[in-house]
Amino acid sequence: MTRDLCIEALVDLGFTALEAEVYVTLVEHSPATAYKVAQEVGKAAANVYKAVESLQRKGAILVEESSGRLCRAVPPAELIGQLQHQFAQARTRAEQALAKLRGPAPDERVYQLAARDQVLARARAMLERGKKVLLCDLFPESVEALRPDLERAARRGVTVCVQTYAPATFPAGIHVFENPEGVRQLEAWPGGQWLNVVADAREYLFALLRTGGDGLHQAVWSESPCLAVVHHSGIKAEMTVVAFQRLIEAKADAAAFAEAFTRTQQLLGAADLPGYAALRQRLGPGLDSGG
Template sequence: MNADEGLVALGFTEVEARVYCELLKGAPATGYRLAQALGKAPPSIYQALASLEHKGAVLVEEEEPRAFRPVPPDEVLTALQRGFELRRREAADALRKLHAPVQDDRIYHLKSVAQVMERARAMIAGAAERLLFDLFPPPFEHLAPALTDASARNVAVAGLVYDETPKAPFDCVRSADADFVRERWPGAQLTLVADAREFLVALLTPDGTGVRQAIWSDSVYLACLQHSGLSAEVRLNAPQSARARLSRSFSLIGSSPPGLRQLVGLPASPSKRGVLS
């Protein structure tokens, strides 16, 4: 990608991008000189210069003939980023007002790694009490920061890993069969269960850059089953000294996560013991 194409990708028109780049090569310059250098009609050049001035990308010398000077690229790019963030927040607020989440218990297929990772991060960010995971190295590397943030806000986090046990503020249990599984499993596994309310299961390509199969569902029944099975796997592979603590924190009945309380019709807040009675 050349400089012109980069600016067009950021929202400049083709003429604006060429004018700005020409000013970077030699400034100050008049609109007439720019029109000659670029082989464009003067009206289109002056229109582009007016737009660039509005965007904060050029400075104008108010003498006759008027000359134009480019704002340094770092300043332009910073302003574009701030403008994008402002528009993104405004769009997010407007879209949230339209969006009324409805639990439908269906299973949805995800097709791209970006979609899988964004769904995973959204699940982690939305978790209120408990997160369980089963992550091969590539997806773990992507999701570790989000899991760390969840742990920092007092969400209980634990799961299986398949490399050397990383230093993390949450429970990472290395699978006893890690070497065999990594050698024989047909891809990089990603399993995530949030609050026993929703789950994501994905088989990525071995390097984590493609999706072989991925599903997500907010069925609390299926999420409870996933939570139960994964919590048992975590406890089975954990050191004996950690199993009782992990059982209290993550077993489906013992920890009574939000999805189980919803499934059996208990109030949204857990009892003082945090278990089903």
């Protein structure tokens, strides 16, 4: 089982299945000739010779410079270090090349995301792109997955507001709206973890991840300003209700409600956000910008 997991991991890193099998064999049985490895793995010698040549070019094995041509695996830690360095270099080249491409035209379609890692990467990118107001509706696992990114956004001066469903401690720059119905909500969704983000009323991501950190039920993303404005308003309204529920529990007076309403509306933003601006530009100055 361990051997199979090693081979699978190497394939994920870009090795062919045969290259991975040859490398693992050499880790266990170095030094050995390619012919001996072919016998060990039960594959055609010609194919193993090609795999050995490829592994040598990749820096994964050493080949003796003699007629014996004994092969020795580079220690796994050394190999991983090489791969990390190569990936870093390739990433830098890709970033520099891709930065020169023209960006896509505005696109208002709604797209489905197919993988959990893709959802988290998109959410983190949205939090990084946010300039004014980020509204997040997060179940506990989603809170922990995005915590560092939320904190970085707040340190940049972005208004970060998070509706949570269990107690969560954040730095002072993050505004937390703990839903008093959190326990009931979590019980209602035992197999799912909501991760909903609206950035600047300009783009939104709604995702239902599988509980336990494995998999995805469904996720959609769009940068349609029309839809993003609607979803911004929806989360904004939920957060306002949460603030009011807390005041009701505290038996606050009318003045406290008026103050809370004004504060939340100013905090959560609306008319000056990029999404609202884009929509007003399209529809004209008559658009109600109250959110």
